[in-house]
Amino acid sequence: MTTSNASPFVDEDALFRPADFMAHADTDEREYANYSYIRETVNRFLSNKGALVSLVVISLIVLVAIIAPLVSPYSYSDVNSSITNLPPRIPGLEQLGICDGTQNGVDLYAEAGIPNEYHFFGTDGLGRDVWTRVWEGTRISLVIALIAVVVGVLIGIVYGLVSGYFGGKVDIVMQRFTEVLSSIPQLVITTLLIVVLQPGLANIVIVLFITGWIDMSRIVRAQVLKCKTQEFTLAARTLGVSSRDIIFKEILPNTMPQVVVTFMFSIPNAIFLEAFLAFIGLGIPAPTASLGTMINDGYNAAMIYPYQVLAPVMVLAILMLGFNLFGDGLRDALDPERS
């Protein structure tokens, strides 16, 4: 190729002078000082109409569920056999001829001797105020779902992180365990367990949690598997970052959008499961109300007194729809690819 000792490239190099590269280094510098990932996410979320409406609706329901039982003149558990199965009576609306406490032209409130009282959603077969019970029930349902989901999410995250990051035998054992657990249909396992454990607030939470964390652990594990071979994780390893810090500081934030969205979709799922258990007679024992037990009670008289079942069903439906829309909006807002 060459005969001389000097490289032929050297002469050519002399013809060239490197450009002053630093002169252009700052040309694209813009103002980013006010940027924050959180704020961007919130803005994106707020620009999604469906999500915004669902947020308002959920907040309203939660607020009413907290306040209504407190300010209501009736207690959710007071039985009064003289005012059973009253139809709804709401001040204001009664002038319009709806919800005026009459049935087939008869004013049942006057008949029961309480012409000045208002049961917004009427009363049930034991004379309890349905309005108070619906909101009390909503509160209980939300609390059950929230506790079960939060505990499930925390366990699921840790399980998924450990299983995914350490891999190998640890992963194999952990994955077989979740497979066995999830191969039994959720309804079967919850029903069986609650029969064994006896229905009760704590036991229903436990049962919901036992099946609730698996989805979360899978989602987190999948994210971990994706992240742990990416170069930013390798870079952290080459710099001697401990496994714990890699898991929690490098990988965990990358799983957050999926975690938050799954969390949001788990809540309506847990509410529904609780309602389902109550509906097949395995709900929280009376007199405590939950949306499920109320639907179960109202269902028996649905043809004669439809409002008794309609009220909790409506709240349940709106709540489920709200959480699903909310989760959807959140997923879109959190997705960094859309920024």
Added chain:
Amino acid sequence: MGAAGVVEQGGPLLSVRNLRQYFKIPGGNVVKAVDDVSFDIMPGETFGLVGESGSGKSTTGRAVIRLDDITSGSIVFDGDDISGKLSKEVAQRLRTNMSMVFQDPMASLNPYRKVIDTIATGLDAHRPHMDRREREELVYQMMDRVGLSRSQANRYPSQFSGGQRQRVGLARALIMNPKLVIADEAISALDVSIQAQVVNLMRDIQQETGAAYLFIAHDLSMVRYISDHIAVMHLGHIVESGRTDEIFSHPVHPYTRSLISAIPRFNPQVERDRHPLVYDAKAQGIRYDEGSYHIVSGTHSVLATDQQLEAWVD
């Protein structure tokens, strides 16, 4: 290249001997990604490792920084044997004195961490109780050094261009003042003008800090510009190595010659007459496991059988 600030002890900073990295693949086969590779890197020098895709360059780099456990061989870095299981002290020294810059400007930065935290990764790992102001100051100094402005510290990686992201990756690798930086195709994903910027920057930093580089690339043009020594790798073997001028003025191995002949030339007259050589080990009957290393001159050595060497040198 100048090694300012480094006390010359004479010995190599990194010494790799008979490194093998085999991967078992499904079906019972074994991929010999790296097969009997030996080389030395002196303190403060730049060692270029070139070869086509799949030749085992990344595998070598990952083995040296111990991202993977090696199959066999010995790696001695700065007096410590790092080929086996690492003791706590050795791991500590390895993790602070050797670092890596990665190829993909997008995937090498965590999208959910601010640039300031990414650059401070090494500090947080080794000096967790450091004062917040001091940490910030060190990161700012590093940002100045790699040509990022301090106002960019609180940005996220998605708000940077590819070249800027590589600067962030470089800053992260340099924050602990390492003695050896492995740059695995650190500029391959950038466009040519930005490549030159980053390479120049790396050279400037080397002059200031005296760090040695293991510079991995798949074409010779940039490697020639930055390296003191070059090793040409093919199918898991180093086929030829030596000082940059030795390799370029007397390429012996046909694979090296073909790589050199593929470099576009500035001089239009020369470029017009340039004919890239074709290299096919099988067709030319070259088997790397038959050859042994022959010294051509000084540090220049070639993997060949005696007959092959005779034929190639002529």
